[in-house]
Each structure stands twice: as C-alpha cells, then as structure tokens.
Amino acid sequence: MGKKVALTGNEAAAHAMRQINPDVIAAFPITPSTPIPQAVAQFIADGEMDTELVTVESEHSAMSACIGAAAAGARVMTATSANGYALMWEMLYIASGMRLPIVMAVAARALSAPLNIHGDHSDIMGGRDTGWIQLISENSQEAYDNLIQAIKIAENKDVMTPALAAFDGFNISHAIEIWEMEDDAAVKEFIGDYEPLFPLLNTDEPITHGAWAPPDWYFEHKMSQLKGLLNAKDVVEKVGKEFGEAFGREYGLYEAYKLDDADFVIVAAGSVCGTTKDVVDSLRDNGIKAGLLKIRLFRPFPFKEIADALQSAKAIAILDRVSPAGAQGGPLFSEIRSALYDTPTRAPIINYTYGLGGRDTQPKHINSVYETLKKIVETGKVEKQFDCLNLRGAWG
Amino acid sequence: MAEKLLKWDEVLIGAAIKDPGNSKSYETGSWRVERPVWNPDTCIQCMFCWVYCPDSSILVDENGKMVGIDYDHCKGCGICVEQCPSKPKSLQMILEAQAKGKTEEELRKEVFSK
Numbered sequence: 001m002g003k004k005v006a007l008t009g010n011e012a013a014a015h016a017m018r019q020i021n022p023d024v025i026a027a028f029p030i031t032p033s034t035p036i037p038q039a040v041a042q043f044i045a046d047g048e049m050d051t052e053l054v055t056v057e058s059e060h061s062a063m064s065a066c067i068g069a070a071a072a073g074a075r076v077m078t079a080t081s082a083n084g085y086a087l088m089w090e091m092l093y094i095a096s097g098m099r100l101p102i103v104m105a106v107a108a109r110a111l112s113a114p115l116n117i118h119g120d121h122s123d124i125m126g127g128r129d130t131g132w133i134q135l136i137s138e139n140s141q142e143a144y145d146n147l148i149q150a151i152k153i154a155e156n157k158d159v160m161t162p163a164l165a166a167f168d169g170f171n172i173s174h175a176i177e178i179w180e181m182e183d184d185a186a187v188k189e190f191i192g193d194y195e196p197l198f199p200l201l202n203t204d205e206p207i208t209h210g211a212w213a214p215p216d217w218y219f220e221h222k223m224s225q226l227k228g229l230l231n232a233k234d235v236v237e238k239v240g241k242e243f244g245e246a247f248g249r250e251y252g253l254y255e256a257y258k259l260d261d262a263d264f265v266i267v268a269a270g271s272v273c274g275t276t277k278d279v280v281d282s283l284r285d286n287g288i289k290a291g292l293l294k295i296r297l298f299r300p301f302p303f304k305e306i307a308d309a310l311q312s313a314k315a316i317a318i319l320d321r322v323s324p325a326g327a328q329g330g331p332l333f334s335e336i337r338s339a340l341y342d343t344p345t346r347a348p349i350i351n352y353t354y355g356l357g358g359r360d361t362q363p364k365h366i367n368s369v370y371e372t373l374k375k376i377v378e379t380g381k382v383e384k385q386f387d388c389l390n391l392r393g394a395w396g
Numbered sequence: 397m398a399e400k401l402l403k404w405d406e407v408l409i410g411a412a413i414k415d416p417g418n419s420k421s422y423e424t425g426s427w428r429v430e431r432p433v434w435n436p437d438t439c440i441q442c443m444f445c446w447v448y449c450p451d452s453s454i455l456v457d458e459n460g461k462m463v464g465i466d467y468d469h470c471k472g473c474g475i476c477v478e479q480c481p482s483k484p485k486s487l488q489m490i491l492e493a494q495a496k497g498k499t500e501e502e503l504r505k506e507v508f509s510k
Contacts, residue, residue, distance in 0.1 A: 099410030160409060198412045208413035220404040221411040228409070 002180040002247065009172035012140040012179060013079060013105040013165075014039035016147035018049045019187040022103075023074035026054040026065035030084035031117040032169040033107035037079060059084035063091035063102075070100035071209040073199025075151070077102070081169055082109035085123040089130065095162045096131030097225055098209055099197075101154035102162040104132075105147055108270070108321075109169035110357040118358020119169035121270065121321040124298075125331045131225060133163035133232045134299040136269040138255075141179035143167035145249060146296075148182075151191045152239045158231040160197060168321075170358060171271040182247055190246050233300050253302040255294040256309055258284060262291025264373040265310060267336055268319040269295035272354065272361050279366040290370050295332065303339035310340060313347045315373040319389070321355045329386055348382045354389035365389045420469075424451060428472035430489040433500070434465055435508045439486040445476035464500075484508075 007015070014036045017025065027037030043049045052074075054065045062078050070076045080088060085106060095102050111122040124134060135150060137143040146165035154163040167173060182190075198207045213221050237253055244250025255273075258280050259265065266276050273294040283290040293309055310316060318337075320330020327334060329351035337349050352369060355361045369389070376382055388395045408414060441461055446454040453470035457463045465476075477487045488507045495503055 097411065197409060198414070205414070206416045208416070209410070211411060211413050213411055216401060217407070217411075220402065220407050223404040224407050224409065227405070 002182040002186075004178055005181045006176050006178050007140065008035070008174055008176050009137075009140040009143045009167050010035040010107060010174065011039060012144035012181075013107075013147055013167070014043070015181055016144045016187075017051075017077055017079075017105070018043045019182070019184050020075075020077065020103075020148065020151055020191060021049045021188070022051055022077045024052045024054060024066070024069035024076045026056055026062040026069070026076070026078050028056050028059050028062045028080070028084060030059065030081045032109055032119070032173040033079045033081040033084075033105065035173070036105055036107070059087040060091060063088040063095060066102045066104075067091060067095050067098065067100060070095070070102050070196075071098060071199075072201050073196035075155075075194040076100070077104065079105040079107070081107045082111050082117070082123045085127060086111060089127060092127055092130035092132060092162075094210070096229070097221070099160040099225065099228060100162060101151075101160055101194075103147065103150045103154055104162070104164040105143070106164050106166040107169045107173035108166045116357035117169070119171045119173075119271070119321075120356050120358070121166075121168075122323075124164070124166045125320075125322045128299055128331060131161065131229055132299060133159070133161055133229065133236070134297070135163065135165045135236075136295055136298055137165060137167040137172065138271060138273045138294060139179070140167070140172055140175075140177040141249070143172060144179060144181070145243065145247075145251065148187055148191060149236075149239045149243050149251065152242075153232055153235050155194055156231075156235045156239075157197075159228050159235050161225075161228045161232060163232075166270075168271040180247075180249075186246065190243070230300050233297065233302055236297050251296065253297045253305050254309065255292075255296060257292040257294060259291040259293055259309060260312065261289055262312055263289040263314040263377065264370050265291045265293060265313040265316045266319060266366070266369060267293045267295065267306075267310070267316060267332060269298065269332065270321060272319060272321065272366075275361060275363055276366050279363050279370065282363075283367075283370055288370070288374070298332075301335050301339075303335065306336065307339040307343045310336070310347075311343065311345050313345065315376045316347055316349045317352060317369045317373055318349065319352050319354050319369070321353070323353055323356065324351070324386065348376050350376070350382060350384065351386045352389050353386075359390055361389055423468045424471050425466075425468045428467075428470060428492055430472045430474065430491055431467065431470065431495055432465055432472070432474065432476050432487045432489055433495075433503045433507045434462075435486045435488075435504060438482050438484065438508075440482050442481060444479040444481060445487060448475045448479045450475065
C-alpha cells in the first residue's frame, strides 16, 4: 500500500522517476524543474536507482540524448521548464516523429522576456503542436500519478508517442503538499517492462532511424504519426482506469467537478483548479450552480468528450494561463469554443488570461469570474469576451 | 519508381527503415547537371576518385581496379575530376545535355581525343 508523504511537486516527479527507474535520464537544470534531476542524481548516488544519468550542456542536447537512447531501445525520461523546453522544440518534433515513447516532466513556467522563472503555461502551450501527448496536473499527487501513467500511455503499441506530464512551476513544483506515494514494487508492476519496437542495438535486425522522407513519403509518415497520437485518447482513459484499480485514484480524459447540472462553468487546467474547486464548493453552499471542467489531457485534445460535458452550461469561462498572443483567445479558449461549434449549445463563452509569470490567482478572482458568468446569463449580454484576472488596470 | 508506394497506414512506424542498404534503389543520378567521363587509357588506378566520391559511384571490380562510373547514383559533383592526379586528367566533366543519346565510348572519344 502507498504511504502519505509531505514533499514538493518536484520531489513527487523525482520519486516517480526513481520508481520507474528508466534506463536513461538526460538532464540539464532549469528553474523550476532543477530539483528533479538533482534528486534523481542523489537517488542514483545512493544506489536507489540504476538509471544512466546523462548530464548534457543544454536542453537541446538533453532531448537529443533522450532520442538517441530511446532509438537504441532504452526507456528514457527527462525534465525541463520554460526556455529549456523551448530550446528542445526542434528535438520534440523529432522524438514524436520517430515515435519514441520518451516521458518528460515539465514544471510549467513563463517564457522570457521579461525574464521570469515563475509558473504559467507559456512553455507547454508553445509546444502543443509538437506531436507530444500532454497531461496537465493539478497538484503534486497528479504530477506523480500522471508521470507513472505517462510511461504506460507512451509505450502502448498503438501509441508509441512521447508524453509529457506538466505541473505548475512553484505553485506545485516548490510547494510542499501531502500526497500518497505507492510502493516501489507496485509501480514497477503497474508500468511493466518496456519492449522497444525497433532497437538500434539489435544487430540481428539492422534498422535505420531518422532517415529522410521526400515529398512522396513525408505526408504519409506524418499522418501515421498523427494516428498514434490520436490513439492515445483511448489509452489515456484505459490506463486511467487501470491506475484507479491498482492505486484507488482513477483518472479520465478530464475531471468534471460538480459539472452535471452546472449553469456557470469554468474550464481550466493546472493548479488553479484547486482554488476553483473551493470557490465552486462555497457557491454551491449558497445554491449557485457553479461547476468546473478541469482539463487533464490537452494533447490529443478530447474535443468531443469535453464538448459533451459542457452541454448543461448556460455560460462558460475559459481560463488560460498564457497570453493569447494575438489570437482571438488563449489556446484552451480556441479549442473549446471550436469544439462547441458542432454541438447544440450556444452558451456564451468568455476567456480570461490569469496567473502570468506566477501572478497570484485567489478565490476572490475566481469568484469574480462566476459573478460575470451569472451576470451574462441574467442580462444575456457579453460585455468582454476577453479579460484578465488580477491585472493592475482594466483590460480593453 | 514503378512500384506502388505505401499508404499512410502501411508505412513503418516512426519512418524507420527495416531493409538495410536500400539507398541503392534510390537513384540520385537524376539530379545530375554534369557527368564525369572516364578515360581508362590514362587512368593510373590510384583510387583517389573512389576515396573521395561521396556517392560511392566509382565502380570497382573484384581485383580492386576502377572499371567505370555508376551513373544511377553519381550526382555529378565533380570531386573525382578535381582529385584525379594523372596528367592529363583521366576524368572530365561534360554537360548532361551534351551527353544525351551518346554511348560512353563516343563520349570518351569526344572528350579525350583533343
């Protein structure tokens, strides 16, 4: 059975890595994910895991080392944040294109400039089109649980696609929470052994990895890759159920919090969902039908399931922890609004940017979102489609 | 390429290639603008061209002697001519357009008789 521990999100990720005990971890430090490889190095030095730790000179090299090791046939992991993740960008495409089930922990963080090391989703949203499976965690428990599940999802024969498990920088990565750590043996049994598909080191069956594909091949390979990514949706659901059976914490594609009959719905991802749940609880105590849809699987985006889950809503607010960067709204907003276009609901949908560069988002801010949703339903008018939470000065 | 190309759901995962040495069937010779013409009469069999050829397009027999050029793969880069130490050079570049419809023997005469 598991035991309760009080550790940070980074330590949760590091312990998941210790229990997974992959063949290779390539590491380059970047705040706020640095404590992950640091803890892993300690575990290895203490003989608690026998992973080959490759210390490299950049995140680009870290991902390159992961790709090389994974092509050789190893089970491979790494961790990063922000500009490090951005420096990996080119290699992220290569990892997914080569269908190498690398698993990465991302302590999500703001991208410069201005320089900022605190939490937001600029990094993971920037890499949303790299063909990686993206799981977003609300707290340390989920950071731990998602990393373990990510191994099983990525390595599924129908998927064979790299996966990242993200959790908010500092809010989760550096905050100590109580969470449940499972037995080493139970985790080992849950993930099972990894059998690489075409290991380079198998000299009996020589294989070429990373060859070029001219115009008469590239398109077919990219669509074959897309199929693997799309297959991950069912596998995420299946592994989430298996995880529930093994450890008592079941996971789905998303989490519906008091959503069934909700009139006023917030859609969000990451640590802000904890705050939102508290606000939902207090609003429900006052008879206000508030609800939350927490995004767990962001890539592949389960648009149909999420649209179905939002049908009861009379007004929806989508929280993006990233600047919309000139789009009509943040990435979550665009996805969800697009998903709802094909469904009967014509509930008004608004978008907020919040928490950039570690800006606090408190219950009062979430409350103001529900207040706005209530007002929209009462008046039938949307005054602002896009707004900011806890920004100094009114937007727009 | 006459064979039927595979559909998206038939290609090997990760664009991996299982059959080694298949680059032989990829004919890069069609990229060529100029081609080298070889003169066996003055060739000293130093194998410089063989060493430098980036496309392994210098054909060599079982005795290790150069016997010709693999025009299916030669991209016409001209390194062989550049490196050829014999005087006069035993390899010369000519335009593909000029070579069109002519046998190797005819080309040799044309290039090396001057």
